[in-house]
Amino acid sequence: xxxxxxxxxLSHKTAEVEIREKFALTGFxxxxxxxxxxxxxxxxxxxxxxxNRVEVLCVGIPEDEQVRNRVLETWAGFCGAQADLLAxxxxxxxxxxxxxxxxxxxxxLDSMVLGEPQILGQLKDAxxxxxxxxxxxxxxxxxxxxxxxxxKRTRSETAVSSSAVSISYAAVELAKKIFGELDNHRAMLIxxxxxxxxxxxxxxxxxxxxxxxxxxxxxRARELADRFQGKAMCLEDIFNYLPQADIIISSTGxxxxxxxARDLREVLRKRKHSPMFFIDIAVPRDIDPDVNxxxxxYLYDIDDLQEVVEENLAGRKEEARKAExxxxxxxxxxxxxxxxxxxxxxxxxxxxKGETIARKEVKKSLRNLPADLDDKTRQTMEHLAESLVxxxxxxxxxxxxxxxxxxxxxxxxxxxxxKVFNLDEEQIPDNPHADKKGK
Amino acid sequence: xxxxxxxxLVIALLYLSGAVxxxxxxxxxxxxxxxxxxCLTIAGFGLxxxxxxxxxxxxxxxxxxxxxxxxxxxAWTFLLIFILLWxxxxxxxxxxxxxxxxxxxxxxxxxxxxxxxxxxxxxxxxWFGLHIGSLFVSIALLAMxxxxxxxxxxxxxxxxxxxxxxxxxxxxxxxxxxxxxxHWAVMVGFPLFTLGTLSGFIWAAFTWKTIFSWDxxxxxxIAIWFFFAWLFHKRATGGWKGRKPAKLAILIFILSxxxxxxxxxxxxxHHSLRPDGT
Numbered sequence: 138x139x140x141x142x143x144x145x146x147l148s149h150k151t152a153e154v155e156i157r158e159k160f161a162l163t164g165f166x167x168x169x170x171x172x173x174x175x176x177x178x179x180x181x182x183x184x185x186x187x188x189n190r191v192e193v194l195c196v197g198i199p200e201d202e203q204v205r206n207r208v209l210e211t212w213a214g215f216c217g218a219q220a221d222l223l224a225x226x227x228x229x230x231x232x233x234x235x236x237x238x239x240x241x242x243x244x245x246l247d248s249m250v251l252g253e254p255q256i257l258g259q260l261k262d263a264x265x266x267x268x269x270x271x272x273x274x275x276x277x278x279x280x281x282x283x284x285x286x287x288x289k290r291t292r293s294e295t296a297v298s299s300s301a302v303s304i305s306y307a308a309v310e311l312a313k314k315i316f317g318e319l320d321n322h323r324a325m326l327i328x329x330x331x332x333x334x335x336x337x338x339x340x341x342x343x344x345x346x347x348x349x350x351x352x353x354x355x356x357r358a359r360e361l362a363d364r365f366q367g368k369a370m371c372l373e374d375i376f377n378y379l380p381q382a383d384i385i386i387s388s389t390g391x392x393x394x395x396x397x398a399r400d401l402r403e404v405l406r407k408r409k410h411s412p413m414f415f416i417d418i419a420v421p422r423d424i425d426p427d428v429n430x431x432x433x434x435y436l437y438d439i440d441d442l443q444e445v446v447e448e449n450l451a452g453r454k455e456e457a458r459k460a461e462x463x464x465x466x467x468x469x470x471x472x473x474x475x476x477x478x479x480x481x482x483x484x485x486x487x488x489x490k491g492e493t494i495a496r497k498e499v500k501k502s503l504r505n506l507p508a509d510l511d512d513k514t515r516q517t518m519e520h521l522a523e524s525l526v527x528x529x530x531x532x533x534x535x536x537x538x539x540x541x542x543x544x545x546x547x548x549x550x551x552x553x554x555x556k557v558f559n560l561d562e563e564q565i566p567d568n569p570h571a572d573k574k575g576k
Numbered sequence: 577x578x579x580x581x582x583x584x585l586v587i588a589l590l591y592l593s594g595a596v597x598x599x600x601x602x603x604x605x606x607x608x609x610x611x612x613x614x615c616l617t618i619a620g621f622g623l624x625x626x627x628x629x630x631x632x633x634x635x636x637x638x639x640x641x642x643x644x645x646x647x648x649x650x651a652w653t654f655l656l657i658f659i660l661l662w663x664x665x666x667x668x669x670x671x672x673x674x675x676x677x678x679x680x681x682x683x684x685x686x687x688x689x690x691x692x693x694x695x696x697x698x699x700x701x702x703w704f705g706l707h708i709g710s711l712f713v714s715i716a717l718l719a720m721x722x723x724x725x726x727x728x729x730x731x732x733x734x735x736x737x738x739x740x741x742x743x744x745x746x747x748x749x750x751x752x753x754x755x756x757x758x759h760w761a762v763m764v765g766f767p768l769f770t771l772g773t774l775s776g777f778i779w780a781a782f783t784w785k786t787i788f789s790w791d792x793x794x795x796x797x798i799a800i801w802f803f804f805a806w807l808f809h810k811r812a813t814g815g816w817k818g819r820k821p822a823k824l825a826i827l828i829f830i831l832s833x834x835x836x837x838x839x840x841x842x843x844x845x846h847h848s849l850r851p852d853g854t
Contacts, residue, residue: 296605296743296746299746300746311735313750314731314735314748314750314751315735315750315751315752316750316751316752317749317750317752317753409814409815409817410814410815410816410817410818411817412751412752412817412818429736432818432819432820433817433818433819435735435736437738441738444738445738448740452740
């Protein structure tokens with residue numbers, strides 16, 4: 138194969154944020170910038186530039202140095218900085234390693250927060266942009282599609298993205314474990330601080346029925362309550378409203394506990410022992426830890442939530458190992474396809490397929506004929522089927538051979554032929570473009 | 577009769593594969609396997625229905641005096657209730673308790689040698705049917721409350737003690753859902769249990785001319801009824817949710833099982849299902 142896959146990049150693992158900012162490639166067009174040229178060392182390119190990573194994926198000639206120089210030159214040139222500085226921070230993967238890296242990035246195994254879901258969307262955007270700018274070709278197109286599908290596979294077959302890794306999301310997840318759907322539940326914020334507001338926003342996104350806000354000063358409570366279209370009240374009134382509240386987020390600056398177990402017995406009786414979930418994000422704590430001893434009351438303070446988050450992160454690391462196994466399988470599949478882009482294996486595959494079809498059809502027809510058929514008829518039929526298939530495939534093969542002689546690069550046509558004759562035996566879903574139409 | 581043997585075996589195999597595959601589906605948290613398992617269990621249930629209907633229509637009356645038939649019917653009722661709950665509350669999870677229980681009970685019905693029950697006198701159709709039907713349904717509901725109760729206690733404990741949730745726990749439905757199963761099982765189960773017990777006494781009055789004969793089964797059932805009544809009262813008046821009703825439902829189900837297995841098979845009672853028919 139005369140082409141090689143190269144991947145150059147900076148990420149949170151190799152470069153400080155200043156470097157990443159300096160060498161961001163937002164708005165970089167590989168064709169306008171002269172990275173991809175007709176004759177040049179690079180013939181396909183895709184740029185991914187996010188706040189945690191800048192990656193340049195390209196397909197070029199096998200000579201590493203030439204490709205590397207061209208990439209560094211245009212990259213540093215676009216950013217108005219020294220190529221030497223850039224060279225010190227980048228990593229350079231080729232072929233199998235490059236494919237593996239891209240697949241890991243897509244599956245969010247290389248992310249700062251392992252398994253976070255944004256990166257796949259960012260990669261999809263980057264790909265869409267590259268397609269619009271006509272800087273991709275057969276290899277990058279297929280590589281990206283496969284990276285999306287392998288990311289989807291890791292997500293559905295491992296739990297790498299399943300548990301909450303931020304405090305407010307961990308709280309929401311716990312609330313759902315207790316109450317199920319939250320759309321019939323009410324929350325109460327005690328203390329109108331910034332943290333409480335953030336947590337409330339997360340809860341509202343889950344479709345809470347109502348949010349009540351209690352604060353030392355009624356004014357500030359009103360202010361916040363208006364924003365959530367909720368009810369405002371003074372701190373002194375909370376015990377009148379607690380029987381209606383299912384989720385209570387507390388963040389006052391009070392130096393002593395404002396809710397104790399003995400206060401809640403009456404509240405629980407009034408709400409017929411429906412469960413209550415207390416989230417105490419104040420330091421020092423607002424809610425006496427004793428309340429967790431009561432049946433149907435669950436109390437988490439900020440340390441507990443932090444611990445949940447850390448445990449979830451550790452769990453994701455374990456799952457990431459499984460995901461790497463899946464990535465490895467997908468990389469192997471991609472490599473197999475890549476190797477088949479040579480002319481001769483494709484011709485062999487094409488002829489094999491034809492022969493298989495011919496043999497199958499002859500067998501089927503023979504079954505419909507009397508069993509005492511003489512050998513001559515049998516041979517004639519076999520000959521007929523084989524030569525029919527051979528004649529049918531003759532022109533496509535001649536076409537492929539001619540193209541590879543004339544243009545030097547025949548991947549596009551070979552890929553097309555493989556697709557048209559379905560030589561890779563791929564399972565094609567009934568509506569492969571269903572998700573595109575929605576957009 | 578051979579064809580019935582084969583049918584029974586197929587049903588047992590379907591229940592077995594349903595139970596095992598559901599367990600696997602839960603452990604590896606694959607929805608597809610869980611759905612396949614549900615299909616297997618429902619297929620088993622369908623065949624089971626046919627099996628019971630055939631046995632009933634072929635040997636009407638006679639089959640009602642065979643212990644096998646009742647045990648098989650109990651297994652069938654368990655699945656009926658599970659499928660209803662699954663359909664109404666979307667609680668696939670209870671398959672974990674329903675499929676294995678149905679399997680065990682159904683296999684029991686195959687294992688014991690067909691015995692003729694000493695059902696005396698006229699079968700007073702209505703009362704007897706009411707007695708069996710409502711008690712079986714309420715026991716099946718208790719079984720679901722038992723499964724939901726165990727899951728509730730497990731999940732509640734995890735959340736209370738803030739300990740790490742494994743993949744299986746993470747995929748469990750919410751505490752609220754399990755509590756709702758308990759609620760429905762108690763609200764529907766207790767009236768049925770009462771009805772079943774009462775109709776049993778009325779039937780006894782017709783058949784033996786005495787309402788209460790200090791039969792061990794009768795004494796035990798009344799004890800269970802008191803527990804159940806207490807649970808029903810506490811739930812209905814709004815006092816109880818969560819752990820306490822879950823625990824009590826578990827206790828009542830275990831007592832019912834003891835009553836069913838221990839008393840029906842091992843003591844002198846006119847509820848005897850013992851193979852030798854004494």
